[in-house]
Amino acid sequence: MGRDAQSGVEIVEDDDSPGAIVSFPFDAECVARFRLTFPRARWNERLRAWRLPGTTAVRRATRWLERNLPTAFAHADERGHDSFSFEPIVSRYLSDAEDLVVRTPYSRTVVEELRAVPWAWWNGEEKAWHVPFRSIDELRKRWPTIEAAAKRNEPEARRQRQEAAKSGPGHEETKARASERRRRRYPVLAGVLPPLDTVVMSHAGPLVILEVTGEIVPEQTAHQHYVWSTVQPGDLVWTTWRRPTHDELIRTWPARHPPAAGDLSRGWWQPTLEELRAARRAARSLERARETRKRRASSRDRAG
Incomplete structure (x- = not known):
């Protein structure tokens, strides 16, 4: 630009x-x-x-x-x-x-x-x-x-950092956080559920909530991985989620005002224009990278 x-x-x-x-x-x-x-x-x-x-x-x-x-x-x-x-x-x-x-x-x-x-x-x-x-x-x-x-970000420099991190005091905690992210679950208040199949903003970034499982979130898990949720009275339940596509983010209507304290403490809110713009840029970059990988794979297949 x-x-x-x-x-x-x-x-x-x-x-x-x-x-x-x-x-x-x-x-x-x-x-x-x-x-x-x-x-x-x-x-x-x-x-x-x-x-x-x-x-x-x-x-x-x-x-x-x-x-x-x-x-x-x-x-x-x-x-x-x-x-x-x-x-x-x-x-x-x-x-x-x-x-x-x-x-x-x-x-x-x-x-x-x-x-x-x-x-x-x-x-x-x-x-x-x-x-x-x-x-x-x-x-x-x-x-x-x-x-x-x-x-x-050279491969060797990254490898050395990874090796050093394995012997560091926070290695197990880092592994636990990564494992929790891979579960693609997010806690919400049982009495204030987010809309399904709609883009919402959260402490984990933009999400599309797929399902409310109804399973109660263990207090230890909430304290360890979702500190923001520990101030909430009432039960927390698990939801499953996916990342929204760029097209979905484009169609999402922004909030007129920043999220209130209550929205932040419950863990999800309607995204602001600034949040949507950042999410759109990230989603667009990710989709471009995927398309580039597909084109290269297709070219290699034709060459082979």
Whole structure:
């Protein structure tokens, strides 16, 4: 995503659905070319910008603007290239060609940092981030955090941490928490049940409650894994759950107000817009990763 304050050009990911929010200075001929290239784009009066659907919308919009508004980018890229040549970022995780290419082990920190770099975009086929030279200053500012996170997530570094954790005092507790998560169950008050097959927010993130089993939650289990529930009077019962899909999160209506103290203490509430946006981004990333794995598996099958 990116922004150029001087040129009035801005491209950001659409938080509400897969796509991009695109704005640029009005020019009748340029708008006509944009609509011809992107017939599915729709003008949003509230945002004063174009809403372009599609999982590759940010990349496609960026490439189109680079071709059609070259003066908005050419000088900035040239300055960025000169800056990089004079003071390069030397790292095994970074290479340069037409733009800067970042390849690291997966890390949430890396993803968050690169998402904040203007005009950076993820190439799923290459499994790499592309950053234009015009964004070198922002990348340079964030690079120490990116590189440190990448090193922490190297397979050998992760293995060493896992081995060290096994001998640590909290290892058994960590194993117990992981085992509880795999059970996909969640406690609720027997007298205040959540709606079934509906997206709700919880202390475990967004959930779709599938069933109320009626089984009483043992007090020891509640104290160990669900501390928030121990202040509740009355019996707690187990529910089963699954994670909502991106499409379900899109269709979920946000709450007008943040959850009250009573909602938090009972363990579930109607999600706020901010919570939904974060959940949508996470679900979209997960679904993209699954699609990429499917495509690669299909390609290997055809090659075999």
